[in-house]
Amino acid sequence: GENVEQHPSTLSVQEGDSAVIKCTYSDSASNYFPWYKQELGKRPQLIIDIRSNVGEKKDQRIAVTLNKTAKHFSLHITETQPEDSAVYFCAASKLTGGGNKLTFGTGTQLKVEL
Amino acid sequence: KAGVTQTPRYLIKTRGQQVTLSCSPISGHRSVSWYQQTPGQGLQFLFEYFSETQRNKGNFPGRFSGRQFSNSRSEMNVSTLELGDSALYLCASSPQPDVNTEAFFGQGTRLTVV
Numbered sequence: 732g733e734n735v736e737q738h739p740s741t742l743s744v745q746e747g748d749s750a751v752i753k754c755t756y757s758d759s760a761s762n763y764f765p766w767y768k769q770e771l772g773k774r775p776q777l778i779i780d781i782r783s784n785v786g787e788k789k790d791q792r793i794a795v796t797l798n799k800t801a802k803h804f805s806l807h808i809t810e811t812q813p814e815d816s817a818v819y820f821c822a823a824s825k826l827t828g829g830g831n832k833l834t835f836g837t838g839t840q841l842k843v844e845l
Numbered sequence: 846k847a848g849v850t851q852t853p854r855y856l857i858k859t860r861g862q863q864v865t866l867s868c869s870p871i872s873g874h875r876s877v878s879w880y881q882q883t884p885g886q887g888l889q890f891l892f893e894y895f896s897e898t899q900r901n902k903g904n905f906p907g908r909f910s911g912r913q914f915s916n917s918r919s920e921m922n923v924s925t926l927e928l929g930d931s932a933l934y935l936c937a938s939s940p941q942p943d944v945n946t947e948a949f950f951g952q953g954t955r956l957t958v959v
Contacts, residue, residue: 765947774849774935774950775888820888831876831939831948832901835888 733758735823737836744811745844752839754821755803761823764797764804765833770817778819779806811843847872849938849951857957863924866954870917870938876900877919878948879911882933891934894919895942926958 734757744750756764762783767775781788781795781804788795792811797804808815818840822833850869858864870877878901879891890903894913911921917938923930933955937948 767950774952776950777947780947822888826944831878831893831937831942832890832903833878833880833888833937833948834890835880837887 733761733823733825733834735821735834735836737821737839739839740837741840741842743842743844746811746813748811750806750808750811750815750841750843752806752819752821752841753803754805754823754836755801756823756834757802758823758825759799759802761825761834763824763826764795765822765824766795766806767820767822767835768817769820769838775820808841811841813843813845816841816843849936849949851934851936851951851954853954854952855955855957857959858926859959860926860928862926863922864926864956865920865922866934866936866956868919868921868936868938868951870919870936871949874938874940874949875917876939876942877913877917878937878939879919879921880935880937881905882935882953883931888935891921893942900942923956928958931956931958 737754765780768778769775794807818838821836876895878893880888893901897913908924913919933953935953937950
């Protein structure tokens with residue numbers, strides 16, 4: 732089955748700096764890659780996703796890049812703010828028979844320091 | 846539009862007992878997935894239901910089971926509880942499977958087994 736590895740497990744940045752979180756996946760048939768943000772005590776919420784027919788997607792300060800050949804994708808957060816502090820999870824899924832099964836990475840605890 | 850609702854929010858059970866958790870998806874969503882979240886293992890897929898049928902199952906023992914009703918509400922049951930079953934159980938709903946769209950998570954049920 733699919734396996735998703737995520738690095739780093741913790742990341743501390745200064746406010747205003749950029750943060751990058753990287754994930755690799757094992758199943759070349761995976762074609763949907765969402766990123767979820769989970770604040771302490773709250774539910775995971777989608778912040779951005781990318782499909783395999785696209786190499787990059789941006790939404791304001793957040794961007795995701797996908798390299799299908801290398802089977803890895805990354806989350807980039809620019810101009811970080813204290814409210815970006817949370818745990819971020821990457822995930823992978825595939826259409827056709829995969830249903831809505833998401834395989835998650837183990838999470839990255841991002842801390843944005845003032 | 847109401848979000849995904851999970852009940853109860855918190856549960857304390859004794860080893861050997863069984864427990865039933867409930868999930869009401871967003872109105873119009875017909876696919877419901879369940880995940881177990883623990884500090885050590887992250888988010889792990891349990892199973893997915895669509896049209897009252899189990900579509901996918903994760904690598905959990907048979908003590909974990911679920912079902913879906915005609916109104917798309919879902920329940921999961923854990924029998925013969927073990928200490929290691931202590932976790933946050935999250936359900937997520939999507940409009941339908943095999944279409945990679947956002948999975949909306951509920952707040953979760955925090956299960957503690959003593």
